[in-house]
Amino acid sequence: MKTRYTFGGDEHIFVEMDEEMSLDAFFKSLSMTNAVRAAQIDGVTEVCPANASFQVKFDPDRIKPDDMLTELKALEKVAEKAEKRLNTRIIEIPVFYQDPWTHETLMRFRERHQDPEGTDLDYAARINGYDSAADFITAHHSSPWFVSMVGFVAGLPFLYQLVERARQLEVPKYLRPRTDTPKQTVGYGGCFSCIYSVRGAGGYQMFGITPMTIYDPAQATSYLRDFMVFFSPGDIVKWKPIDRAEYDATLADVEANRYEPLIKEVAFDLNAFNADIDGYNAKLMEALHGV
Incomplete structure (x- = not known):
């Protein structure tokens, strides 16, 4: 470099x-x-x-x-x-993939997309060599992700997949940006996944939505009372796929200030990670779930 x-x-x-x-x-x-x-x-x-x-x-x-x-x-x-070591935290983020809200939005903007006949997930699956959107979703949530930057929009995290480069998912942005994206959409552009912290314009492919508030300038959300932005560079994220019932229940808990994200403190060692990526990721999952 x-x-x-x-x-x-x-x-x-x-x-x-x-x-x-x-x-x-x-x-x-x-x-x-x-x-x-x-x-x-x-x-x-x-x-x-x-x-x-x-x-x-x-x-x-x-x-x-x-x-x-x-x-x-x-x-x-x-x-x-x-030293290429970082004391950080690993966080489980619930995601309702193929939700109705991002689906409605992406269908409104098909003329701006590379594949107007399908959905964002159908397109992402096809260009990455997967047989179905379900297979692509599994690839998206099965490995952890590294928050490499927070910004562009306040509180928005950019996440980099913790797998070998040959296995990384890649999806281009829309041909022309949308004028609307639901708040807390889980998106994808280039080699980065993201969570849209606020509703607004955007060009990343839309895969799902999280019920978890990640940006609260009023700091009324229980786990954001110390700081309005949830993520920090160096955080490690594990997506957790959920269904509509769990989405509704989690959203109700967030809004009632009963929700506490699953977070564990970990030390990330880049050299150890590079030496055995799958083994290191397995240890990160063990740390998250206390195995």
């Missing part, structure tokens, strides 16, 4: 670890953003991380752009030696 530095005017530097998303690129980006914060460079006003990159905003009256670039390149050497 060769890091690319790009100036954004005279008060931003964009740092890209790699053109492709990978866990190695994510960990290097994470190490660099941590190093930038720890260095407390005079003039830095904001550090904004993304999937395999980050952007630094700084005051050019306090530090010259070229001097800022020199500081960042020096910190890259520190990041390359950083």
Whole structure:
């Protein structure tokens, strides 16, 4: 991986670890953003991380752009030696696949889709070599996912599948974005899954919906009283398929502040993961369910 530095005017530097998303690129980006914060460079006003990159905003009256670039390149050497371990949490997220609300929405926007005759799941299954939408759904929820970024829309997580690259699901975005997407839709675009934190425009394929609130600016939801955004970069997610009855029951619990997400603290080790991906994922599942 060769890091690319790009100036954004005279008060931003964009740092890209790699053109492709990978866990190695994510960990290097994470190490660099941590190093930038720890260095407390005079003039830095904001550090904004993304999937395999980050952007630094700084005051050019306090530090010259070229001097800022020199500081960042020096910190890259520190990041390359950083341990690829992360203390994080694994979370079970319920998903009602093939729900009526995203189905109604996707049918309203078929003229913007690559396959106007089918559904988003039918299309995703076909281009990924699966015989049915049910087989694709199984592939989507059977392995854990890594939250590599939160943002674009407030509270929206981007999730990267924890399997070998050859097994990763890939689905392009709509040909033209929709003007509507239900709140808490589980979507897919490129190599990323996501949860739409609010209702609005979107271009990701729609597979289902979760009853679990993930963004609450009023912080009225019981598990969001400490912070309005549920996810953080580094979180690990396991999708749990549910039916309509469980969706309705869970939604009622969320709205009544009775719901508590299943969360366990774990340490993620990238080297151990790469050495035995399926075995490591099995251990993550054991940690989640207390086996």
